Amino acid sequence: MTWGVEHLTVRFGHTTAVEDVSLAAEPHRVSAVVGGDGAGKTTLLRVLAGIPIRHEGSVTAPERRRIGYVPAAGGVFDDLTVAENLSFTGGAYRVPDIAAAAAPLLERTGLAPFTGRLAGDLSGGMRRKLAVVGAMLHSPDLLILDEPTTGVDPVSRSDLWRLIGAAATGGAAVVVSSAYLDESERASSVTVLHRGRSLVAGTPDEVRASLPGSVVVVDEPADRSRAWRQGRRWREWVPDGSPDGVAPTLEDVLIAAGLAEEEASR
Numbered sequence: 082m083t084w085g086v087e088h089l090t091v092r093f094g095h096t097t098a099v100e101d102v103s104l105a106a107e108p109h110r111v112s113a114v115v116g117g118d119g120a121g122k123t124t125l126l127r128v129l130a131g132i133p134i135r136h137e138g139s140v141t142a143p144e145r146r147r148i149g150y151v152p153a154a155g156g157v158f159d160d161l162t163v164a165e166n167l168s169f170t171g172g173a174y175r176v177p178d179i180a181a182a183a184a185p186l187l188e189r190t191g192l193a194p195f196t197g198r199l200a201g202d203l204s205g206g207m208r209r210k211l212a213v214v215g216a217m218l219h220s221p222d223l224l225i226l227d228e229p230t231t232g233v234d235p236v237s238r239s240d241l242w243r244l245i246g247a248a249a250t251g252g253a254a255v256v257v258s259s260a261y262l263d264e265s266e267r268a269s270s271v272t273v274l275h276r277g278r279s280l281v282a283g284t285p286d287e288v289r290a291s292l293p294g295s296v297v298v299v300d301e302p303a304d305r306s307r308a309w310r311q312g313r314r315w316r317e318w319v320p321d322g323s324p325d326g327v328a329p330t331l332e333d334v335l336i337a338a339g340l341a342e343e344e345a346s347r
Contacts, residue, residue: 082108082143082222083105083106083107083108083141083254084105084106084107084129084141084142084143084222084223084254085103085104085105085106085129085140085141086102086103086104086125086128086129086138086139086140086141087103087138087139087141088101088102088103088137088138088139089101089102089103089104089125089128089136089137089138089139089140090102090136090137090138091121091124091125091128091134091135091136091137091277092135097277098121098124098277099121099124099125099128099136099274099277100121100277100278101138101278101279102121102125102138102272102274102277102278102279103279103282104125104129104256104272104279104282105270106129106223106254106255106256107254107269108222108252108253108254109249109250109252109253109254110249110254110255110269110270111245111246111249111255111256111257111267111268111269112254112255112256112257112268112269112270112271112272113256113257113258113259113264113265113267113268113270113271113272114126114256114257114258114259114271114272114274115258115259115260115262115265115271115272115273115274115331115335116273116274116275116335117275117335117339119276120274120275120276120277121274121276121277121278122227122228122258122274123152123153123227123258124277125258125274126150126225126227126256126258127152127227128140129142129223129225129256130142130148130150130225131145131148142223143221143222143223146174146175146219147219147221147222147223148221148222148223148224148225149216149217149218149219149221149223149224149225149248149253150216150224150225150226150227151209151212151213151215151216151225151226151227151229152227153227153228153231153258155212156208156209156211156212156213156215156216157200157208157211157212157215158200159199159200159201160199160200160201161199161200162196162197162198162199162200163187163192163195163196163197163198163200163203163211164196164197166200166211166215167179167183167211167214167215167218170215170216170218171183171215171218171219174218174219175219176218176219179218182218182219182220183214183218186214186217186218186244187214189240189243189244189247190207190210190211190213190214190240190241190244191207191210191240192207192210192211192214195207204234204237205232205233205234205237206233206234206236206237206238206240206241207237209229209230209233209237209241210237210240210241210244212229213226213229213241213244213245214244217244217248220251220252220253221248221253222252222253222254223253223254223255223256224245224248224253224254224255224256225255225256226245226255226256226257226258227258228258228259228260229241229245229257229259230242230259230261230264231259231260231261238261238264242264242267245257245267246267262330262331262332262335263330263331263332265285265331266285266331268285269284270282270283270284271283271284271285271288271331273288273334273335273338275335275338275339275342276342278342280335280338280339280342281334281338285331288331288334289328289329289330289331289333289334291334291338292329292333292334292337292338293320293337293338293341294318294319294320294321294322294323294326294337295318295319295322295323295325295326295327295329296316296317296318296319296326296327296329296333296337297316297317297319297323297325297326297327298311298314298315298316298317298327299314299315299316299317300314300315301315302315302317303317304317306340307319307320307340309336316333318333318336318337318340318341320341320344
């Protein structure tokens with residue numbers, strides 16, 4: 082079964098948070114949603130997770146108890162221990178043997194020695210891992226993670242992506258939003274959002290191939306409105322293409338697609 086949204090539009094008053102966005106989430110696959118602040122990532126994921134938000138378009142998702150959801154902030158109770166957090170979450174999902182379900186996940190994330198520690202005393206990375214473990218306890222059909230790796234250390238990021246991969250391998254359809262574009266390379270499909278609209282979607286290779294024009298690396302850009310600094314040099318978007326163009330990254334595509342969208346709307 083493929084889950085997702087079709088032609089989703091969400092408005093809050095006079096503000097359109099998401100406009101005509103479609104996303105497919107397939108079992109055994111990781112679908113990444115990327116975009117800057119205010120792009121509509123969180124709103125999209127919240128609607129898909131079944132949170133009551135007035136919207137237009139269609140949503141296809143399993144019943145709520147077959148969804149695992151980790152919001153962008155939180156997901157754990159600070160005044161409960163690691164074990165108590167998992168006991169509460171597992172009970173809510175009616176997991177028959179919570180300890181048995183949690184044990185391999187705790188080992189995989191390095192949380193096993195800290196089951197008696199209060200969640201509020203964990204590091205940021207450990208808290209995020211605990212939240213994801215809780216969302217995976219019941220082996221959900223659809224796992225939705227809103228920026229699970231934002232603000233965590235590189236080791237914890239790696240641990241979290243191993244968890245995400247394990248969930249997909251186990252049969253879940255996984256939807257992950259991320260502020261780190263390099264992480265999207267791990268996904269089967271990528272949807273790039275900008276100001277609530279989908280600019281481009283496809284496999285990472287298809288997204289890179291969709292770049293309008295080309296990107297060049299220069300010491301001094303010809304047009305700074307189309308350039309961004311990377312290290313000591315600049316990367317510049319050339320709408321008409323350039324024979325000196327470099328192989329684009331997903332970050333290049335996101336920036337160039339946003340620039341193209343802004344220029345087209347003028």
